[in-house]
Amino acid sequence: MSRNILVITALMLLVLTLPGISTAKLKVVATLNDLGWIAEQVGGDDVEVSVLCPPHQDPHYLPAKPSLAKKLKKADLLLYNGLELEIGWLPLLIETARNPKIKPGSRGELECADALEHILDVPTGHVDRSKGDIHPLGNPHFLLDPRNGVKVALLIAERMSELDIDAAERYKQRADMFQASVEKRLPEWEALLSASRNCPVIVYHQHWEYLLNWLDIQTIGSIEHRPGISPSPRHTKDIINLGRSQKCVYIIAATWDNLKIAKKASERMDAPLIILPGATGAMEGAEGYLGLFDYICKELSRGGVDGVRNE
Ligand SMILES: [Zn+2]
Numbered sequence: 001m002s003r004n005i006l007v008i009t010a011l012m013l014l015v016l017t018l019p020g021i022s023t024a025k026l027k028v029v030a031t032l033n034d035l036g037w038i039a040e041q042v043g044g045d046d047v048e049v050s051v052l053c054p055p056h057q058d059p060h061y062l063p064a065k066p067s068l069a070k071k072l073k074k075a076d077l078l079l080y081n082g083l084e085l086e087i088g089w090l091p092l093l094i095e096t097a098r099n100p101k102i103k104p105g106s107r108g109e110l111e112c113a114d115a116l117e118h119i120l121d122v123p124t125g126h127v128d129r130s131k132g133d134i135h136p137l138g139n140p141h142f143l144l145d146p147r148n149g150v151k152v153a154l155l156i157a158e159r160m161s162e163l164d165i166d167a168a169e170r171y172k173q174r175a176d177m178f179q180a181s182v183e184k185r186l187p188e189w190e191a192l193l194s195a196s197r198n199c200p201v202i203v204y205h206q207h208w209e210y211l212l213n214w215l216d217i218q219t220i221g222s223i224e225h226r227p228g229i230s231p232s233p234r235h236t237k238d239i240i241n242l243g244r245s246q247k248c249v250y251i252i253a254a255t256w257d258n259l260k261i262a263k264k265a266s267e268r269m270d271a272p273l274i275i276l277p278g279a280t281g282a283m284e285g286a287e288g289y290l291g292l293f294d295y296i297c298k299e300l301s302r303g304g305v306d307g308v309r310n311e
Contacts, residue, residue, distance in 0.1 A: 075102050
């Protein structure tokens with residue numbers, strides 16, 4: 001080791017041990033890649049972010065591996081989507097982690113759905129999760145509307161400020177910057193899809209309701225019988241008839257959906273299939289939360305020209 005490196009190392013150690021200078025970062029664990037990305041924008045250098053569910057994985061069904069509980073052991077703040085999206089795996093991971101900071105009801109856990117005023121698709125009748133209903137409290141995929149991403153960022157900034165008061169001003173500033181960057185892009189994304197307004201589309205899973213609601217595109221049905229339940233032959237027949245009679249313009253599926261079924265339905269309906277990233281980073285070119293909407297809006301505006309109909 002050269003003399004210069006030794007001097008620099010000694011100086012760094014001195015700075016780190018000086019009283020009153022804290023280098024500890026807020027340890028944030030986010031369940032979803034979208035939330036992790038937003039947390040990084042808001043937290044900047046004041047936080048260390050890790051994510052539990054990889055972007056290519058359907059967040060309804062993440063295997064609760066011990067390595068994930070390990071990430072939660074040292075967390076100061078757990079950010080999760082909520083509305084029972086993660087109910088199949090997160091409670092078990094929290095229990096295994098035995099970290100009092102993030103236990104349910106503590107200030108170290110934040111259900112990001114709390115940022116929303118309006119939840120879509122709230123069931124009105126009896127809901128039985130044992131029969132496979134995976135949206136029992138309404139549609140949990142609200143991060144697919146970038147305006148909801150902003151609301152979530154502002155809520156995250158509030159909670160980070162509460163847990164790390166010294167950096168409160170910086171959290172607020174960064175959340176404001178994030179809001180400005182999203183709001184600047186909204187008209188561009190909306191303009192790309194202006195020709196699709198009121199067009200009828202069919203989705204595989206009800207993953208896209210907030211996105212389509214924002215863009216005024218009309219969902220007329222889903223290939224899944226109910227959220228999380230594979231289509232019966234009867235339902236498949238009905239949805240194909242519906243798609244044909246309503247002149248469905250395209251079918252949307254996420255990379256993790258059953259694409260074999262989606263392609264078959266697309267062929268029989270003679271409507272192209274558009275496969276989209278269901279989360280930030282789920283497909284190449286959809287990196288970052290803003291990049292996700294760049295990708296999705298561009299693909300939808302092309303109307304599935306490379307879809308199965310043209311293969
Ligand atoms: Zn879902």
